[in-house]
Amino acid sequence: MPIFDIDFETMPREGLEAIQLRRLQNTVQRVCATVPFYKKQFETAGITPKDIRSLDDLQHIPFTTKQDLRDNYPYNMFAVPMEQVVRIHASSGTTGKPTVVGYTRRDVDTWADLMARSLSAAGAGSGDIIHNAFGYGLFTGGLGAHYGAERLGASVIPVSGGNTRRQITIMKDFKPTILCGTPSYILHLAEVADDMGVDFKDLFFKSGIFGAEPWTENMRHELESKLYLKAVDIYGLSEIIGPGVSIECTEEQNGLHVFEDHFIVEIIDPETGQVLPYGESGELVFTSLTKEAFPVIRYRTRDISSLNPTPCTCGRTFVRMTKPAGRTDDMLIIRGVNVFPSQIESVLMEKQTTRPHYQLEVDRKGNLDTLTIKVEINDSVFSDDIKSLQTMENKIATDIKETLGVTARVMLVEPKTIQRSQGKAVRVIDNRNF
């Protein structure tokens, strides 16, 4: 398989580390001069950008968390004046304060390169037609894959998410060869195709790039056997750049190559913050090396993974991260949408005067994630009229859909029936197996 940026992607370790250090030093110097948050971080830690003399010195810099980004909502983490920002994205599905990220023209360019590398690792080239079912909008998936496809010289169909039957017609008629989307949506699409009597065997896909939510090896087998393609995992988050932080190659499908010339990846112990050696499982932490508008230093992703430095048979020398296996916080990813229990809680709070007791139950029915929200009834909302109770259930579901973008089934339950441990309600029951 051709490698899009062979010079960088197959670079020997020493050369790569020299580039990383130079770019890191530039980045810390720049953020300390332009972003008050980072200036303060360095001061608190008692260090200056000059103290970063080796890659190991990175460990002296404090972490950046999602909360830090929220505290600096919307633009205070930007390292360039607004005149230089050409694009704004925001993290998906947040009430209250989402995290807002910006891109300079060069950032958009870098991102397009990274996505072109990713598509290439998945087997795409200039002759391919890319069916891009990632959502277009504030979510980075759609536009990220789109720009990468154009950079690669492939033809991109910007179909976005939803309208499943039409997507299947497009697949039959436009003959796309590469498929992009969230794995749960694509499996749902496969079921609809089945209902329509369309067999993927008769379609033209050779590989699929799936991400924006965790998925398992079992799902890979299912995707590959139902869709007759090679399924690879892509990783990224808007805070880092969007999709295109790391990707599996079709040769091995074993670990995601982190584009280390643009990002330094670390695995830390989420409790102590200690950096863990290769092979050990912990929280993924990223530092951007080339981003202009929204650089991040040691950003804690809350995703759990481990790193494998063994060079890959595909030729890439970048370290590989294992498929993310869970989170260190209570964030749920439901059909590609990030959902925090606290967001559901704030919707429920609007409905009643007292603090609601609730529980989120996530299942995978067929191939779609389903969310059930159990809410304990109390005097302030109880009525002897069954219609008004049902209206309330529906209203909560509508509000959740509107504010978070996920479909949920709301179920009223009796008081004190939601399981509590040490007095605290168990907020989430995730029956999916990742």
Next chain:
Amino acid sequence: MLAEQISIFIENKEGRLAEVTAILRDADVNIRALSLADTTDFGVLRLIVNDNEKAEQALRKEGFTVGRTKVLAVEVSDEPGGLNKVLDPLWMQNVNVEYMYAFANPQCKNAIMVFRFDDHDKALEIFKKHQIKVITTEEIARL
């Protein structure tokens, strides 16, 4: 003039109804009438009992959500057209029934209908005009 009904939220779970009736038994509360409205997940049990206070306390102690609602109980004669005699004047004056249920008056052959109307005042007026006997909570307790 109005009677009072207690209502209880119960999940559609095996044995849940029996738990409610056991609580009332242990509290020495007599159930005069009951109706259950349900969806796939939950139901609302509506009860006419001889002692609302005692019933509510006992159920709350066991963690149930209990509501109290004003309803109208009227006596309906046990003969063809008995219920119709009550309903006809109501619909003609645009009074609507939200729900209703019935029980037998142990003191005679007549039935007692329990109604929840969208306009109780208007219903009371109509009953008075048509000499339909309205039964109070106290009378129910004495049955």
